[in-house]
Amino acid sequence: xxxxxxxxxxxxxxxxxxxxxxxxxxxxxxxxxxxxxxxxxxxxxxxxxxxxxxxxxxxxxxxxxxxxxxxxxxxxxxxxxxxxxxxxxxxxxxxxxxxxxxxxxxxxxxxxxxxxxxxxxxxxxxxxxxxxxxxxxxxxxxxxxxxxxx
Amino acid sequence: xxxxxxxxxxxxxxxxxxxxxxxxxxxxxxxxxxxxxxxxxxxxxxxxxxxxxxxxxxxxxxxxxxxxxxxxxxxxxxxxxxxxxxxxxxxxxxxxxxxxxxxxxxxxxxxxxxxxxxxxxxxxxxxxxxxxxxxxxxxxxxxxxxxxxxxxxxxxxxxxxxxxxxxxxxxxxxxxxxxxxxxxxxxxxxxxxxxxxxxxxxxxxxxxxxxxxxxxxxxxxxxxxxxxxxxxxxxxxxxxxxxxxxxxxxxxxxxxxxxxxxxxxxxxxxxxxxxxxxxxxxxxxxxxxxxxxxxxxxxxxxxxxxxxxxxxxxxxxxxxxxxxxxxxxxxxxxxxxxxxxxxxxxxxxxxxxxxxxxxxxxxxxxxxxxxxxxxxxxxxxxxxxxxxxxxxxxxxxxxxx
Ligand SMILES: Cc1ncc(COP(=O)(O)O)c(C=O)c1O
Numbered sequence: 001x002x003x004x005x006x007x008x009x010x011x012x013x014x015x016x017x018x019x020x021x022x023x024x025x026x027x028x029x030x031x032x033x034x035x036x037x038x039x040x041x042x043x044x045x046x047x048x049x050x051x052x053x054x055x056x057x058x059x060x061x062x063x064x065x066x067x068x069x070x071x072x073x074x075x076x077x078x079x080x081x082x083x084x085x086x087x088x089x090x091x092x093x094x095x096x097x098x099x100x101x102x103x104x105x106x107x108x109x110x111x112x113x114x115x116x117x118x119x120x121x122x123x124x125x126x127x128x129x130x131x132x133x134x135x136x137x138x139x140x141x142x143x144x145x146x147x148x149x150x
Numbered sequence: 151x152x153x154x155x156x157x158x159x160x161x162x163x164x165x166x167x168x169x170x171x172x173x174x175x176x177x178x179x180x181x182x183x184x185x186x187x188x189x190x191x192x193x194x195x196x197x198x199x200x201x202x203x204x205x206x207x208x209x210x211x212x213x214x215x216x217x218x219x220x221x222x223x224x225x226x227x228x229x230x231x232x233x234x235x236x237x238x239x240x241x242x243x244x245x246x247x248x249x250x251x252x253x254x255x256x257x258x259x260x261x262x263x264x265x266x267x268x269x270x271x272x273x274x275x276x277x278x279x280x281x282x283x284x285x286x287x288x289x290x291x292x293x294x295x296x297x298x299x300x301x302x303x304x305x306x307x308x309x310x311x312x313x314x315x316x317x318x319x320x321x322x323x324x325x326x327x328x329x330x331x332x333x334x335x336x337x338x339x340x341x342x343x344x345x346x347x348x349x350x351x352x353x354x355x356x357x358x359x360x361x362x363x364x365x366x367x368x369x370x371x372x373x374x375x376x377x378x379x380x381x382x383x384x385x386x387x388x389x390x391x392x393x394x395x396x397x398x399x400x401x402x403x404x405x406x407x408x409x410x411x412x413x414x415x416x417x418x419x420x421x422x423x424x425x426x427x428x429x430x431x432x433x434x435x436x437x438x439x440x441x442x443x444x445x446x447x448x449x450x451x452x453x454x455x456x457x458x459x460x461x462x463x464x465x466x467x468x469x470x471x472x473x474x475x476x477x478x479x480x481x482x483x484x485x486x487x488x489x490x491x492x493x494x495x496x497x498x499x500x501x502x503x504x505x506x507x508x509x510x511x512x513x514x515x516x517x518x519x520x521x522x523x524x525x526x527x528x529x530x531x532x533x534x535x536x537x538x539x540x541x542x543x544x545x546x547x548x549x550x551x
Contacts, residue, residue: 044489051490054550055497062549069490069550 003046003076004031006083012137013130025137046076152438152446154532157181160434161530170500170535175317175345175478175507175526177367180431184370187430191423199422200396200413214422217429218412224432225343225362226353227379234378234385234412235420239344240267242363242378243311245415246340247271249388252280256308259337261286261294262515263323264313266508268342272311281308290516292319292468296327307337314346314362318509318524319468320451320478322346329358338384344368348435348528349476350444360384366424371431375424378415385411392417443529447477450527450536454479457540463551464543467522477527480507483547488523491546495523498542 008028014021024045031041050072057065068075096105158164160181164171171179191213197206199214215230222230236242248271252258258272258281276283284307286298294312303310310332315322329339340361346352347362348369354362361384365376380388390397390408394417400407408414435443455472458464463484469475482488492504505521506513513521525539 047487047489048493051493052497054490055494058494058545058549066549069486 002035002073002080003049004028004035004041004043006076006080007045007049008032009083009134012134015137016133152442152529154446154530157438158530158532164530168499170531170539172525172527172531172535172539173501173503174348174528174531175368175524176503177373178348178370178528179530180372180427181370181434183434184372184427184430188372188423188427191426196422198419210422213426213429214420217425217432220429220432220436221377222379224436225347225379226355228355229382231410231412232379232382232385234380234415235425236363236376236378237374237421238365238367238376239265239342239363242361242376243267243340243342244271245378245391246309246311246361246363246380246388247275248391249415250309251387251389252308254280255282255306256280257282257284257304257306258309258311259284259286259299259302259307260311261288261313261323262511263288263292263294263316263319263509264311264511265317265342265344266510267344268311268313269511282306287515288512292316292321292512292516293474294321294323294328296324296331299328299331303331303335303337305335307332307335309338309340311340312342314341314343314352315349315476316468316509317345317478317526318480318507318512318522320475320480320526321468322350322474322476325359326357329360333358343379345476345478349447351440354379366428366431369431370434372424372427375421375428377428382411385415388415390415390417394418396420438529446529447527448472450531450533451475451477451479453533453536454525454527454540457536458543461540461543462547464547467516467518477531478524479526480522480524482518482522483543483551485551486546488521491523494546495539495542500539500542 008025008031011021011025011028015025027043027045031043031045034041050069054065054069057068096102160183161179162182162185163169163179191210195206195209195213197204197210199207199211201207218233218235219230222233227233234242234245236245252275258275260269260272260283262285272281272283275281284302286294286302288294299310310328312323312325312328314325325339325341332339338360340363341359343352343362343364345368347364352362359379360381362379363376367373367375393406396419397409397414397417398406399409452472454477455466455470455475458466458479458481459470461483465482465484467480467482483491488504492502495502503524503526507521507524513519527536
């Protein structure tokens, strides 16, 4: 179920480009909405992701397929935590950039070292943009969903 | 002998896609002949049957009634008026449930093997207090015993509603014996023929069957059309629960004179294209020969079941003896959820069904609360497809099981 949160974010972005992904994003939203209201997810999106992923892996790496199938729930949690941790640090960097004019205040450069500084600044700005788009898409689907439910 | 490879040429979807379609119990693919018959109606003579007198209407009436004759002949009904068009099997059973003149205290006997369509209409009548409902329970393999019917059918039993061929176990009910016992006790028999009529010859007169419902879409025909077969005098006894256009001869403000059967049971404009498509489907099957279909499907069943028994950790639902089954098998693989397995097979272009297959009580009865995976074959499936299917299952079972 927890993978639906990541799916919502990912497919919302992809949904900008194709109707097909938009449908999946809607399902993910439904799942997240149900989770948030303490009801079980009924879209079975997580099950489909798990099974399709396993089937695809089975063709190339059966051991990995078995591992994915058995520990999908744990993997989903790890993936989701890593995903949001990355998002958080990116947002933190953006915040610093906006407030202090640098991704890493205290550091003489914006990024990890001098050479990377320009790139990492650009990266954070791109992430900032993506988050903004995601937020808009999320609001859009949320609005459409709630209208639909009425 | 039936040449499946050649017949597949008639099915645009099978010709053009690589899918291995093993979900025929849900619905079958449609041959060009059926699609053409429907298109012909819509493009050459679309009109109402029975009402108007112009040439188009006359042609529609002719084709519509011809289709009825074909379906009647297909199951060896005495007269075409013994065929009432319905949407599907579900509606056929509901038509009997809602139109049969039950009296208080009448008992309906059914089984725990039924599809929801053959169970819920009776449940509702029982809840309303119209009938009392009793059950014959099958064994864990899904087989019904004649002795149980002998025990349960009594003078209060008005109707025995029984699945002809199971959509979960693939077993065929001993209908002839059930009918004999029922008739000896003054009860009538309604058969759910959804998985029977498409797969082997059904002779309602030989069986002395009273009612039977079946759907066109499970026998290469279009969706949205099916029929209820009923003996002429029994159909006349039914009290129509849908009234309106076509069901009456005459009416004034407070009364009406009903039409003769079957029209009195077919309210409103009918699914002409569907019925004509059903007729074309019956023509198609008749041309192949139902006995040929049955024999070929037995070969498929043998290969399928023998193959499945080699798959590690696979638990077959129903008998393991292919002679006792249609080419329809439900199963589970230990450690893999049925839905997961179906999705994985779909990733490999194999279409099967997973879940309860509308047979909740039976799945609960055998302790398969999450349902099962079902592979249901038809005459256009090939031995090669079975081979690929079994290999895929083995691969999945070995990797994940
Ligand atoms: C045994 C049986 N009865 C009834 C039905 C219902 O058929 P329909 O949906 O065409 O009414 C089915 C469909 O799967 C079936 O398998």
